Amino acid sequence: MKRKDLTLLDGGMGTMLQRAGLPIGQSPERWNMAFPERVTAVHRQYVAAGSRVLYTNTFGVNRFRAARCGATVEAMIDAGVACAREAARGVDAEVALDVGPIGQLLAPLGTLSFQEAYDVFAQVMRRGQAAGADRIVIETMSDLYEVKAAVLAARECTDLPVWVTMTFGENGRTFTGTTVPAMALTLEGLGVEAMGFNCSVGPRELVALARELRRWTDKTIIFKPNAGLPNPATGGYDMTAEAFAAACAQALECGVTIFGGCCGTTPDYIAALGRVLDEGGEVTRRQGVKRSGICSATKAVAMDGVHVIGERINPTGKKALQQALRQGDMDAVATLAIAQQDAGAEILDVNVGVPGLDEAEMMAQAVRAVQAVSDLPVQIDSSDPATIAAGLRAVNGKAVVNSVSGSRASLEAVLPLCKKYGAAVVGLCMDEKGIPRTWQERVAIAKRIMEAATAVGIPKSDIWIDCLTLTVSAQQEQAAETLRAVRYVTEELGLATVLGVSNISFGLPQRQQITVSFLTQALQCGLRMPIVNPNQEAIMDAVAAYRVLSGEDRDSTDYIARMGRVSPAAVVSAESAMPLEEAVLRGLGPQVAEATREALASADPLQVVNDKLIPALDRVGQLYEQEKLYLPQLINAANAACAGFDVVRQAILAQGGSSVSRGKIVLATVQGDIHDIGKNIVKVVLENYGYTVIDLGRDVAPETVVEAVIREGARLLGLSALMTTTVSKMAETIAAVRRSGHNCKIMVGGAVLTADYAAEIGADYYARDAKQSADIAGKVLG
Amino acid sequence: MDGRLTEISRREVLRYLQWRGGEVPEELARQLDGCQAALLAAARPRVVWQRYDLCPDMTLLGTAFRLQGQAVARLLADCREVILFCATLGLETETRLRRAQAGNMAEAVVLDAMGSAAIENVCDNLCGDLAKQFAPRYLTDRFSPGYGDMPIAQQRALFDTLDVTRKIGVTLTESYLMVPQKSVTAVVGIADRPQPRRRGCGSCVNFENCAYRKEGKYCEA
Known part of the structure; x- marks a missing residue:
């Protein structure tokens, strides 16, 4: 290719190796060591076709795959990089370390922990840099959380620039549901050099996604589709090299500058692509303002209109939630998340500050618990840098941090974290001296925060300001100051504002009247993100009404739907x-x-x-x-x-008494098993029979079970396993508990178990169903 | 590619819920309707399949995959070609199920049963489509790793051969369990003469863990 404004990548590697005799389903990376000359020959063909970035044959290399192949990660990477380097010798071509998905889904839906995924990637990438790769390409990704683990590993363990491409379906989502905006917001924040698409569908279907991506990012965009759609009867793909190249060239209009091919493409396709691109039009730059916002892995909240932040995941003044957090019980957090989302919250604030608890660890757990049951983006609510860092690392997608203040210490500790993890940040209009009394002074702090944040590289669209609400019954003149500050920050600084409004009415009768009225006025002053209790209908009604008046709710559609709905509470009562x-x-x-x-x-x-x-x-x-x-x-x-x-x-x-519990029971689904619905049924039933249940979750190691029954002093342990293959782990867990000397009864359940089998593996009881587990609990605990 | 979910059999759902006949109570019927709507909204059925020539040693030609066990060999006795497939309801359904388990366990139980019925329907539809595509030849029943004497560990080879994770996003844990859980992998033989349909408990997938059988009873399937 002659054009200097474009980069030509290579095409399919697996396809080419299979033509050279690699059996389908066998790890292609073995050939780096077994037949390096055949791998190098493929790279050479791509160089001849015009490729100037060669992806190493290391897509599937990780410690799991290496173990199955009887090789080491290091040997596979070294050999893979050497093959590409050999082909790149004497030509102006780069060698990119190709890193694909691990093949296991991350928790909470899967079982691989984020840290484990990070470690797997770090091992591969460190070795890739040592072996001499010029950059890292993380490709064919479906899970945004896995991408985050990979990008963090690349950035923390190497100095190499990072490209990321994900694989999308025709519905504009990856298999795990990630959308183009969510990818763009997250990867912009994590500081990759380029992002885009590979594999997926054919180039025709991908062009629309590239256009969407351009609206959300100024980064370089990569376009590396399959050769059309696969034909399962023949194993081939449905586009010719010429058709493929012509369809790819359409992406020039979407601002794409890096092109290549994925499954089904060969050197012929890449050569055709180079020819067509040489004759193609100019690269079109983005029209209009870049879109911004925050996101979960699957849902973006764009900075347009009003967005409600739910405030209820906060233990301040809530005894029950404090108690739950102390016990490490995240169900309470999950329940609050679901309730707020159902009520219309669009962002969930997460605060876990309880005196005497490890707030950082709690924050990571709470963020994961929320994201396991809700697809809303989260707001990490803490002033402690270690807690903020833990939350930002744990979060999937792009979060907002609540908050940084105008004090030097806070700015220096919090802003670099937001920059590193690519989060938006809420700036509080206060500093070392407290909350200023006048709106002018608050605006001055907002400006200072804006300048400090911009200086570390946080874009203005990611700086949100909280002008702070004070209690009107105590400081009556302050309500007006807050509102003026909101208006000024919105109109003159051009920043989005957030505001916790509930505080305004403290100490007054019929609080809701004051709160709703203040909320409405604040929205009128430009407030974008009210922090409220979305489970108060009047608050959400006020937001719905505002959206009609502001024109955001077109044809009042949402308002009418909301008002037409009959609340379930009314039916029941x-x-x-x-x-x-x-x-x-x-x-x-x-x-x-x-x-x-x-x-x-x-x-x-x-x-x-x-x-x-x-x-x-x-x-x-x-x-x-x-x-x-x-x-x-x-x-x-x-x-x-x-x-x-x-x-x-x-x-x-x-009456001042202590709570009633009929006794403590530890439950777990054994290691290796992820089918935990039966265990969860048992849990609900036992809890509702008045027992305290310590639920260890699924895929639980024997030693974790032993530790828990001892720590809790539990007299009854319940284990579940669904698969024949995991029942052996159940036996192992029972043996470990017996060895520990802890004296508790053990009941077991699961589809493949029988009473005889249960006795054989050393259980005291076999519970056929949830009802029987309650009967057993009654026998053991009374 | 997209799979087809056309029906969630109420009978089958009730069977998963251990129905023993009789009237379905009104409150439960309402819950079933609600869950059906939720499941249909969440499901993104996807399938991937590929045809292979079958070698006499049970290796799929051109691949590193050799089918193990007497049972699958018997099933494929008349076949020189096979189809591998994987079908899934997608991760959206998995997410919905987990969310229900955190919120309302009764709903979760119903949704789980619906999911099982739904993925069976997707498989039935796929096999029906394949039967048409390969007519006038005949397809055998479907057979999955973990059935009979086919080791569950063969899931790995099936996944690698069909490139399942890349094609439709289903992943495999180290203990060979699929995520999303509402997923099915199977091998289907292509034969030149009609193939027997296996009936009865002996050939049922749920033989080992059937709640009815444990109680000495039968289901209606």
């Missing part, structure tokens, strides 16, 4: 009161709570538990055993009973 047992049987939580309250009027809490709730649950259990109830009904009933237990618990706390 319309039904008349019913006896406790019937309410439990029908799985109606609110009615159970009501009936429990009534019962408490004439009986003490323990009587209510023993004479009402437990018998109701027993009745449910009997009906289930008689096959008159289905499993979901059993669970619904147990959940409903839980509402009753909650009422009892509150009554006991109100």
Whole structure:
């Protein structure tokens, strides 16, 4: 290729090696050592076709693959880089270390931890640099979290520039659901040199995605598609070299400057691509303002219109959440995330500050727990740099940090972290001297924060300002100062603002009136991201109304849908009161709570538990055993009973008593097994029968189980395994517990188990279903 | 490529929920409807398949994959060509299932059953499409690593041969479990004469872990 403004990459490697005799399904990287001359020959053909960046034959190299091949990562990388280097000798071609996905899904959906993934990549990349690669290309990625692990490994363990390409389907998403904006926002932030697409579909389908990418980034864009769509009957692809090249050239109009081919492409395709690009048009630069925002792996929140930040994941003043965090119970955090998302939050604030807890570790866990159940981007809420760093490392996508203040210490500690991980940042209009009284002074701090952030390389669109809300009943004149500051920051500094509004009404009656009114005025002043409790309907109603008036909600569509909806609470409360047992049987939580309250009027809490709730649950259990109830009904009933237990618990706390628990049970799905739905059913049922359950999750190592039963002093342990292949781990776990000398009963369950088998592997009990596990718990713990 | 999800069999879902006949209670019926809508909204069914020539030693020609076990050899006795496939409901469904497990376990149980019925439907549709494509020849039943005496460890070779992870995003753990969990891999033979359909518990995928069988009963499948 003659053009100097474009770069020509190579084409498919696997395709070429298979033509040279590599059996399909066998690791191509073995050939780096077995037949280096054949690998080099492929590279040479690409050089001859015009390629000036050669991807090494190391796509699948990692410690797992190496172990299966009986080779070392180091040997495979060294040989792979040497093959490409040999072909690049004497021509002006670069050698790029090719790094592909590990092939296992990261937690929470998969089992590979982020740190493990990082370590796998770091090993490959360190060796790649040592072997003499010129750059690192991370390609064919589907999981944005895995990409993050890979990019961090490259940037922290090598000095090489990094390119990233991901593989997208026709629906504009990767297999894990990542969108083009989410990729762009995340990778811009992580500081890659170029990004784009490879593999995916054919070039025709990819052009639209390249156009979308250009709207979100100024980085160099890479375009390396397959030779059309595969034909499963023949194993080939459906585009000729000429058709492929012509379709790729369309991407010039989307600002693409680096071109190549993936599956099904050969040196002929690359030669054709070079010819067509030489005759192609100018590279079109982006039109309009670059789009900005934050994102999870699958959802971007763009900086346009109003976006609600949910504030409820914050233990300040919430005893139950503090208690849950102390116990490392992340279910409470997940539940709050789901509730806020369902209520319309678009960003979730995560604050885990509890005195005496390791806030950094807690933050990493909480961020993961939130992202396991919600696709909303998160706001990492802490002033502690170590906590912020832990949250930023754990997060998937691009987060916002809440917050940095105008004090020198805060700016110096927080801003470099935001820059490194590519996060947006909330700047508080306060400094060493506290919160200034006038709007002018607050704006001055906002300016100082903006300048400091810009100086470390954070773009203006990623700097959000919080002008701070003070309680109007204590400092009445401050409400107006806050609003003026919001208006000035919006209009004169051109920065987005966030504002926690709930604080305004503290100490006044009918707080909501004040809060909603203040929120509306702040929105009118330009507030973009109110931090609120989205589970208060009036607040979300006010936001919905504002969106109509501002024109954001076109044709009032969302508003009408919101107002037309009947709240589930209204339906339930319309039904008349019913006896406790019937309410439990029908799985109606609110009615159970009501009936429990009534019962408490004439009986003490323990009587209510023993004479009402437990018998109701027993009745449910009997009906289930008689096959008159289905499993979901059993669970619904147990959940409903839980509402009753909650009422009892509150009554006991109100009387100054300690909480009721029928005893502690540790549950785990054994190592190697990820099918944990059965264990989770058992957990819900046991909790709702009044037991305290310590849930260790799935894929749990024997030593973790041993440690937990000892630490918790648990008298009952429940283990689950679904697969024949993982039952051996169950036996191993039981043996480890017995060896430890800890005296607890062990019950086991899972599809492939039987009572005989359970006895054979040393379990005390076999639980056929959730109901039986409750019976066993009753026997062991009372 | 995209898979086809055309029906979630209510009968099959109820069977997964250990239905023993009789009227379905109204509250449960409502929950089933809600979950069905949620599952259909979340599912992104995808399939990948490829045809191979089968060598007498049970190796797929041109690949490093050799099918192991007597059972699969019996199934393919009449076949000199085979199809490998993998079908999945996609990670979106997995996410939805995990979210339900964090929020509402009853919903999660129903969704899980729906997911199992749905992936079976995607496989049935794919096999129906393949039967048409390869007519007038005949397809055998589908057979998966882990059935009978075919080692579950053969999942790895199947994944590598079909390039499953790259093609449709299904991943394999070190213990050979697939993520997303609602995924199926299988081998199907292509024969020149009609192939028997295997029926009865002995040839059922769930033979080992069937709740009905454990109680000495039968399902209706």
